[in-house]
Amino acid sequence: MTKAYIYDALRTPRGKGRKDGSLHEVTSLRLSAVTLNAVKERNNLDGHAVEDVIWGNVTQVGEQGGCLARSAVLASDLDERIPGLAINRFCASGMEAVNLAANQVQGGAGEAYIAGGVEMMGRVAMGSDGAAIAVDPSIAMNTYFVPQGISADIIATEYGFSRDDADALAVESQKRAAAAWEDKRFDKSVVTVRDINGLPILDHDEYMRPGTDMQGLGSLKASFKDMGEVMPGFDKIAMMKYPHLERINHIHHAGNSSGIVDGAAAVLIGNKEFGEKHGLKPRARIRATAKIGTDPTIMLTGPVPVTEKILADSGMSISDIDLFEVNEAFASVVLRFMQAFDVDHDKVNVNGGSIAMGHPLGATGAIIIGTLLDELERTGKGTGLATLCIASGMGAATIIERV
Numbered sequence: 001m002t003k004a005y006i007y008d009a010l011r012t013p014r015g016k017g018r019k020d021g022s023l024h025e026v027t028s029l030r031l032s033a034v035t036l037n038a039v040k041e042r043n044n045l046d047g048h049a050v051e052d053v054i055w056g057n058v059t060q061v062g063e064q065g066g067c068l069a070r071s072a073v074l075a076s077d078l079d080e081r082i083p084g085l086a087i088n089r090f091c092a093s094g095m096e097a098v099n100l101a102a103n104q105v106q107g108g109a110g111e112a113y114i115a116g117g118v119e120m121m122g123r124v125a126m127g128s129d130g131a132a133i134a135v136d137p138s139i140a141m142n143t144y145f146v147p148q149g150i151s152a153d154i155i156a157t158e159y160g161f162s163r164d165d166a167d168a169l170a171v172e173s174q175k176r177a178a179a180a181w182e183d184k185r186f187d188k189s190v191v192t193v194r195d196i197n198g199l200p201i202l203d204h205d206e207y208m209r210p211g212t213d214m215q216g217l218g219s220l221k222a223s224f225k226d227m228g229e230v231m232p233g234f235d236k237i238a239m240m241k242y243p244h245l246e247r248i249n250h251i252h253h254a255g256n257s258s259g260i261v262d263g264a265a266a267v268l269i270g271n272k273e274f275g276e277k278h279g280l281k282p283r284a285r286i287r288a289t290a291k292i293g294t295d296p297t298i299m300l301t302g303p304v305p306v307t308e309k310i311l312a313d314s315g316m317s318i319s320d321i322d323l324f325e326v327n328e329a330f331a332s333v334v335l336r337f338m339q340a341f342d343v344d345h346d347k348v349n350v351n352g353g354s355i356a357m358g359h360p361l362g363a364t365g366a367i368i369i370g371t372l373l374d375e376l377e378r379t380g381k382g383t384g385l386a387t388l389c390i391a392s393g394m395g396a397a398t399i400i401e402r403v
Contacts, residue, residue: 002271004102005282006400007112009370010038010189011265014205014358017121022202023193023262028057028064028120031193032072035264038191039114040077043268043280050270051110053084054101056093056117057362060086061129064120072118088362089291091329092388092396093117094265095365099289099398101269111277112270117362120262126361133296133392144241144297146234148391149224149252151299152330154238156251158298159336163251166331167217170256170355172345173328177352178210185351185378189370207259207358217255225250241297256331261358265366284373287383288314288399295393300333302395303387304340310385310397318343321399322381325368327388328353337387350375364388369398376402 015023055069069084101113
């Protein structure tokens with residue numbers, strides 16, 4: 001089988017996903033085009049250089065609808081002969097775009113792809129596209145649907161994580177992200193977003209709160225307690241599914257959950273011949289990809305079984321992995337991953353994660369692959385695994401190794 005290599009990985013800074021965020025006036029289309037142009041310019045891609053652009057975005061409505069991938073190609077400086085495919089695997093959309101591209105290259109369907117995604121959460125509200133699993137009783141009742149925040153609290157309850165555990169992880173995420181920016185670890189990959197006059201709009205992740213401490217987080221109200229215990233009473237639905245739980249321990253809040261932000265990311269993937277043709281040196285090989293379905297009520301445990309699957313499929317063990325990127329959708333997701341595999345936190349999200357820098361849904365999967373690659377190169381380590389939990393009960397993972 002043909003090997004698929006990563007030749008480049010880049011992202012925009014993450015802006016606060018609200019009206020006063022620096023990227024709020026930038027459309028999903030424009031931010032996507034900015035990202036695609038950066039790939040083209042950094043790698044001197046002329047003409048029909050890549051087979052396709054596979055672009056993830058979760059809320060595919062309004063300006064993020066209508067096959068945004070193809071629109072982004074046409075709005076960019078890429079050749080119009082390059083098509084575009086918009087995909088949605090919820091929070092893993094950016095990773096699934098990369099995995100699909102890698103698998104296409106491995107199967108011989110083209111020499112190269114640009115893959116990644118975008119989400120402008122301050123412009124296109126999460127959930128504004130509707131979702132059958134949340135609003136259609138014929139499926140919501142049968143799956144014991146609860147919102148993701150309740151699911152995160154179920155994980156904490158089921159696996160014994162306290163509020164202090166979650167808050168401590170959040171504080172550490174903030175410290176690591178601040179240290180990474182101070183040490184310029186993201187300089188290789190972050191592309192400044194500029195206005196039409198070429199003036200910078202944003203050149204750093206603006207969601208971070210480096211002064212976060214346990215005392216400050218301790219003053220925050222649990223975000224999902226009322227919807228769980230009062231109206232509409234999702235705790236009762238959860239306990240119908242898990243009758244062994246006497247109550248749900250609500251530990252998550254805005255400070256130990258992922259931030260709502262705007263952002264985009266892209267990865268350039270190709271075979272050996274593509275690199276030789278364009279004078280590019282591969283940075284890593286995509287060794288394995290995997291996806292899996294999981295319990296839709298607890299919903300966010302996917303990183304554990306999908307990691308088990310990808311390791312088994314590739315004949316590897318957890319000890320073969322040098323570094324991990326586990327998306328910090330909620331603190332309990334990462335805590336459960338480390339508990340399940342007995343992985344030291346020193347190997348997980350070493351430059352912070354979505355709790356500190358934010359989670360632009362359609363882009364995050366591509367972001368963490370790029371972050372993982374940069375850190376492998378910085379530290380001289382060889383192999384990394386990136387994984388995310390996914391809404392409605394799924395998991396996705398990618399293993400990369402430096403070349």
